[in-house]
Amino acid sequence: MPVYDQHVHTYFSFDSSAQFEDYLAQTEQPFVTTDHLELSNPDDGGGDDKPDFAAYQAKLKVLHQQYPNQLLRGVECGYFAPRAADLAAYLAAGDYDLVLLSFHHDGQYDYQNPYFKTVDQKAHVQAYYQRMLSGLKQANFGDVLAHFDYGLRVLDVTPAQLTAWAKPQLLEILRLLVSKHMALEVNTKSLYRWQNAPLYELVLPWYQQVGGELLTLGSDAHTPDKFQTEFPAAKALIKRAGFSQLAVYHQHQPTLVAF
Numbered sequence: 333m334p335v336y337d338q339h340v341h342t343y344f345s346f347d348s349s350a351q352f353e354d355y356l357a358q359t360e361q362p363f364v365t366t367d368h369l370e371l372s373n374p375d376d377g378g379g380d381d382k383p384d385f386a387a388y389q390a391k392l393k394v395l396h397q398q399y400p401n402q403l404l405r406g407v408e409c410g411y412f413a414p415r416a417a418d419l420a421a422y423l424a425a426g427d428y429d430l431v432l433l434s435f436h437h438d439g440q441y442d443y444q445n446p447y448f449k450t451v452d453q454k455a456h457v458q459a460y461y462q463r464m465l466s467g468l469k470q471a472n473f474g475d476v477l478a479h480f481d482y483g484l485r486v487l488d489v490t491p492a493q494l495t496a497w498a499k500p501q502l503l504e505i506l507r508l509l510v511s512k513h514m515a516l517e518v519n520t521k522s523l524y525r526w527q528n529a530p531l532y533e534l535v536l537p538w539y540q541q542v543g544g545e546l547l548t549l550g551s552d553a554h555t556p557d558k559f560q561t562e563f564p565a566a567k568a569l570i571k572r573a574g575f576s577q578l579a580v581y582h583q584h585q586p587t588l589v590a591f
């Protein structure tokens with residue numbers, strides 16, 4: 333089985349207008365989209381962004397007639413504790429192969445808002461991982477923790493700072509992933525658009541030390557030109573960190589694939 337992109341956005345996301353066909357033209361492998369389920373979204377006026385699951389299923393049905401690719405169903409769920417019950421209800425009403433769990437906002441700001449450049453960096457980083465840790469403890473859904481560095485993307489946190497500020501929290505998060513049988517995502521937009529490869533090089537060995545074996549690879553593409561961005565470089569980084577397999581998901585079940 334091949335390794336393929338497991339973090340892809342289309343027009344079912346509030347922040348993308350990408351067409352399925354423009355991704356499918358690039359691959360014969362299985363294909364999954366992970367559009368945003370983002371409730372109380374500060375980047376959309378505090379409103380709820382939910383992919384229309386019936387329309388999604390209908391689109392996949394049409395594509396199935398036109399493309400030989402295996403078409404899988406995914407979603408990127410932005411965890412926000414006050415809306416946890418609504419998130420669970422939305423997910424329960426659908427039928428997914430893959431649910432990414434993300435921590436995108438604090439109810440007031442999306443973590444990519446430049447506002448976070450103006451706050452105390454150590455306190456912000458610790459608050460971000462506290463939110464992630466408590467969310468992961470509460471959430472009874474999610475196959476993969478997406479972009480663990482999302483809250484740091486707009487900052488310039490060094491590996492030494494991340495170690496000093498948040499290593500115990502991150503180790504607890506990574507242990508929790510292992511106990512929940514969740515995967516850790518390697519997000520190539522974080523690695524190369526936001527230049528956080530050093531943070532992934534720091535954290536992947538920690539994940540391995542606590543027994544982590546499930547890694548996924550995703551581009552976080554919002555436009556077709558970003559599909560599977562820099563996958564060869566990311567695979568080399570993952571190999572250097574000591575992993576030889578990646579997980580691909582089907583009906584929430586990971587299959588480990590050598591790459």
Ligand SMILES: [Zn+2]
Pocket residue numbers: 408434436478479
């Ligand atoms: Zn995301």
Ligand SMILES: [Zn+2]
Pocket residue numbers: 339341408552
């Ligand atoms: Zn995404």
